Structure formats: structure tokens, C-alpha cells
Amino acid sequence: MEELRIGILGYGTVGRGVVTLLQEHGEAITHRSGVRLRLVRIATRTPSRDRGVDLGDVELTDDVRRVVDGDDIDVVVELIGGYDPAETLVRDALNNGKHVVTANKALIAEKGVGLLDIAAKNGLELAFEAAVAGAVPIVKAMKESLAADPVDRIYGILNGTCNYILTEMREKGLSFETVLADAQEKGFAEADPTFDVEGVDAAHKLAILAAIAFGTPPNFSGIHIEGINHISDIDIAWAMEMGYRIKLLAIAKRMEKGIELRVQPTLVPDSSMVASVEGVFNSVFVHSAYAGTTMYHGRGAGEKPTASAVVADLLEIARNKKVGAKGRVSGLSVLAENLKPLEVLDMAELEGEYYLRLAVVDRPGVLADVTTALARFDISVDAIMQKGRSQKDAVPLVIVTHKTTEKRLQDGLKAIEALESVRDKPRFIRIETGFA
């Protein structure tokens, strides 16, 4: 029987999942393609560490070159993560004539164009379904199922760690720090959670999705990124009271003059579907001209969900091999020569409604001072709420604005901050309505 000979780089969480899926369901997978997926070798930094898996005759080594350069390897599965040495290893594997499957979103978002170019020139696949939202089959859906339909908007929850933290904060009324520590203990957050809580991980995924949707090279550096580390339980409680939930949303929109790319904590109506995505789950909503809104939901991380996507990519390569197909679908859906850089719209000029929370002195006339300061920048107020007793001579004042640009909002906030009756720095969070 024909074989696809596999070498894995990195034997951590996802690596282990890939090995067990191939072991447990290898036969059924072979039935789908008529090509046997044979794991030949795994290279990892610490081969001696026990992973509780019987590898049989699969070679385990600390020499990554035995995978990347090995004559007995057809496809390299890169599961080390990060840029270095992953980028060099992927490039070398492609230059050596090997297909590559990776779960590495940072690599595809920031170095993907060059690597996909090498793959295309050599008639090879560089597949990365697992890099965006783990098991959620969004890359394939956008590259194939929605390929004919112009997409104008993608939004969603692309980081399970942040969504878990925000959900727990809301349900249990706990602070960000308390929930983060608990999430780390339970394995839902990394020991170093920076990339997750600062929005970088979601932005890597958004860069990839926007590239596929709009036929443009991934533009990670163009994304406006805000994390959830400044979200307080007080804001979450206020949002609930007003009929909203706070979610870390990733949004890409095709506008007349360019594209909007942003990752930021956002108030979304309680009744929207995106609000109901809770815990570690990921959800992507795609709006396209003919299909309307379609939704993709599932587990965005974890050993087994991520392995599911990695092995599906391997199966796709096996199927292509069976029929002698090469480069059937371009890496980013659009042919490399047709990718067009698009202008990213300046966040300062984007319009939106905003939630503001101030701490103000509890005395008459303060409300008028604040609304007058906002009015100087053409910001009108939709609602004002004040509740609770004075603490340290200040009371919370919550304002919902009508539509304004971020630039005007920032100017208005500076003016408010300068008022003698305002204590602390005002907090603000964008509001998005009109979602599915």
C-alpha cells in the first residue's frame, strides 16, 4: 500500500495528541485515502521525558535534522511553536521537498507569505488548519466552502483562555488576577499567559483569517490589539446590569477604503450568539455576500482537538498524493501572485459606541461637567448610570455614548480626566451591536 511517511518536530501537548490519534484511528484514516499515514520519527528537545505512550518502532530523537533532512520523510509536522527554530526548520523541510503541516499561528501570521511561496514553488503543501481555533474547521471552510462568496466581515472569539477568564469573572464575580491564577492551576492558561491575555494570540489567528477572506498577505503588525488584562470585575458587573457581556473579540471588516483589523475587549448584547460562547470555546462568524452569516464553533485548543485538525491536514495530503494532485488550493486561498496588500484603516478614525466608567466626586454639578466635556468633542451621551455609595469620596459613574470616533473619544477622555471632580483614569470599552 502507498504510504505517507511522517516526521514530527516537537513532542509536547499537540505532538502527543497527533501520535495517539494516528495510533488509535490509523486504520480508519487509511480507509479514507487509500494511503497509509506512517509515523517514522519524532524529534524533540527532551526525548527522555516519559509521555506515557508506547511508540513501538517509531524513532525518537533529539536531532531535528533527522526529520527535516531525512530521506525517509515525506511530510514534516511542526509542533514546536514560536519563530526560532521553527521558521528555519519549516523552510528547510520545504526546500528539501517535504510537505509541512503546522499548528503554529505565530509562524503563519508573521512569516507565512515567504514560507507559502517556497511551498507553492516546490509543488508542496504547507497546511495550518490547527493554527486557527484548533479543532474548529474554519481555515478549510473559508478556503474551500466559502471560496466563491465575497466575505466582508469575520468576527469571533479566537482565544479560549481569555474567554474562560471572562466567563469565570462574570459567573463568579471574581477578579482577573484570581481567575487567571485558577486557570493556570487547571491548565487552561500557560505559565506565561502574556500572548493570550494581551490579545497577541487572537491577533495571529485574525491575521490569517483576514488574509484568506480578503486575498491579502497576513498583516499582523496592522492589527489594533488590546488584551483583557485591564478588564475589572466591576466593568463586567456593569455590563451585565446593562444587558451586555464582555468578550475579547477579533474583528476583520472589508470597508470601501480598506480593512478594519482589531482585537479588543468588547461589550456585546447578552442576546447575541457571540455572547453565548462561554468557557474555553472558540467561535468564528463569517458574513459573506451570498451565504449571509455562517458560524463555526468548537474547541480551540487542547491535545485532542488540535490533533484532530493536524491529522486532517495529513489526510488531505495523503488524498492529494493518491490522485497525483499538487497545489490544488493555494495556501491562503488566493493564488500567491494575486495577493494584494490592503490599507488597514486607522483605529482613531473608526466609529463606535463606547462604555465609559469614571470615579467622580459625589456632589451636584458633576454630571453636567462631564457631559459638557464630552460635548466639546461632539460626543453625545446615550445613557448615564450612577449607583452605590461613595467610597473614598468618589462614586462610580457609567456612561454609554452614541457613535463617535476613537480619536474624539480619546480627546473627550483627556478632557474628563482633567476635571477636578474626576478621580482616577476613566475606563472605556467599545460596544458592538448588530451581531448575529
Ligand SMILES: NC(=O)c1ccc[n+]([C@@H]2O[C@H](COP(=O)([O-])OP(=O)(O)OC[C@H]3O[C@@H](n4cnc5c(N)ncnc54)[C@H](OP(=O)(O)O)[C@@H]3O)[C@@H](O)[C@H]2O)c1
Ligand atoms: N496546545 C494547544 O492546545 C494548541 C492549540 C493550537 C495550536 N497550538 C500550537 O501548536 C504548537 C505546539 O504547541 P504545544 O502546546 O504542543 O507546545 P508544547 O507542549 O510546549 O510542546 C512543544 C514541544 O516542542 C519541543 N521543543 C521546543 N523547542 C524545541 C527545539 N528547539 N527542538 C526540538 N524540540 C523542541 C518541546 O520539547 P520537549 O518537551 O521535548 O522538551 C515540546 O515537546 C504551537 O505552535 C502552538 O501554538 C497548540
